[in-house]
Amino acid sequence: xxxTGTVRVMPVEEIVARGGGNVPYLAPPARxxxxxxxxxxxxxxxxxxxxxxxxxxxxxxxxxxxxxxxRHPEVPLPDAQALDDAAxxxxxxxxxxxxxxxxxxxxxxxxxxxxxxxxxxxxxxPVIDRLLQWDDVQLERQADGxxxxxxxxxxxxxxxxxxxxxxxxxxxxVIATQERHQGGGSAFGRLDDHGRCPCCGSxxxxxxxxxxxxxxxxxxxxxxxxxxxxxxxxxxxTHCGATGHIAYESLEAADAPGDEPPRLxxxxxxxxxxxxxxxxxxxxxxxxxxxxxxxxxxxxxxxLLVCEAGRQRYGVNLMLLYGEPEPPGDSPxxxxxx
Numbered sequence: 537x538x539x540t541g542t543v544r545v546m547p548v549e550e551i552v553a554r555g556g557g558n559v560p561y562l563a564p565p566a567r568x569x570x571x572x573x574x575x576x577x578x579x580x581x582x583x584x585x586x587x588x589x590x591x592x593x594x595x596x597x598x599x600x601x602x603x604x605x606x607r608h609p610e611v612p613l614p615d616a617q618a619l620d621d622a623a624x625x626x627x628x629x630x631x632x633x634x635x636x637x638x639x640x641x642x643x644x645x646x647x648x649x650x651x652x653x654x655x656x657x658x659x660x661x662p663v664i665d666r667l668l669q670w671d672d673v674q675l676e677r678q679a680d681g682x683x684x685x686x687x688x689x690x691x692x693x694x695x696x697x698x699x700x701x702x703x704x705x706x707x708x709x710v711i712a713t714q715e716r717h718q719g720g721g722s723a724f725g726r727l728d729d730h731g732r733c734p735c736c737g738s739x740x741x742x743x744x745x746x747x748x749x750x751x752x753x754x755x756x757x758x759x760x761x762x763x764x765x766x767x768x769x770x771x772x773x774t775h776c777g778a779t780g781h782i783a784y785e786s787l788e789a790a791d792a793p794g795d796e797p798p799r800l801x802x803x804x805x806x807x808x809x810x811x812x813x814x815x816x817x818x819x820x821x822x823x824x825x826x827x828x829x830x831x832x833x834x835x836x837x838x839x840l841l842v843c844e845a846g847r848q849r850y851g852v853n854l855m856l857l858y859g860e861p862e863p864p865g866d867s868p869x870x871x872x873x874x
Contacts, residue, residue, distance in 0.1 A: 623725025645701030
């Protein structure tokens with residue numbers, strides 16, 4: 537791992553000015569491609585990766601998610617009054633912890649694991665079979681643990697699959713809510729905590745820099761649950777909001793062919809000396825195929841090295857949860873934390 541060389545970090549005001557001062561706040565997920573693009577990227581990354589089998593399995597999961605999102609049934613959505621009330625109070629209208637989960641998510645889960653079991657690695661099939669044997673109460677308990685960030689009682693082996701179904705369900709909720717209210721502009725307001733998703737209140741997996749479109753060079757945080765992306769100025773800590781002591785760490789980038797200079801790493805860890813946290817930042821201007829969730833999974837080594845230096849991860853990737861369950865009464869960590 538190396539710290540990125542001498543890099544001029546633009547002040548927040550300059551970043552906003554260069555963006556024209558009119559940066560779209562939200563970048564909603566596209567129903568037809570959000571999980572398909574992730575699956576394709578995971579397969580691309582798996583080709584020469586030490587975690588190739590795992591990444592290929594997650595690619596199959598992502599493609600199954602896309603199929604199930606495309607045919608997700610209608611479910612209850614917040615009405616206009618609920619959206620207005622949430623925006624006025626600065627809270628997420630589809631809160632991961634408070635929004636009533638429709639039973640449809642459990643059918644999504646069962647359909648997903650049945651589909652991916654066919655080509656799943658041999659070691660994963662007993663895990664899938666165990667999950668298929670659980671009743672509705674057991675599934676809801678696992679979902680509660682995931683969405684509340686409680687590790688005690690959470691089955692870490694099945695958790696990524698449970699999370700995959702919840703991602704499909706919440707992504708549908710966000711897209712359907714936006715579609716229903718699109719005549720009046722965005723259905724979602726802003727939160728007081730800029731590091732949390734304005735739709736569901738979840739933490740981001742990573743941030744992504746957009747190279748083109750309405751907001752070239754602008755950073756968006758990618759929600760770990762509902763796939764919404766929301767704008768946050770660069771060089772600002774997503775955990776504490778500080779701007780004074782931001783640094784960037786990365787793995788050695790591969791050499792470019794010929795006489796070209798070495799390519800800059802597409803994935804960096806943006807660290808903050810003020811609070812000791814970090815969040816990965818994915819540069820799609822350096823690799824147009826990079827995808828926040830997929831590239832986060834493929835750069836686990838970067839997490840390990842940054843954490844060894846004493847940093848604590850702020851982002852959450854629900855596709856890879858790890859940690860030790862806490863005994864009752866202890867303060868629970870967030871799944872996916874280090």
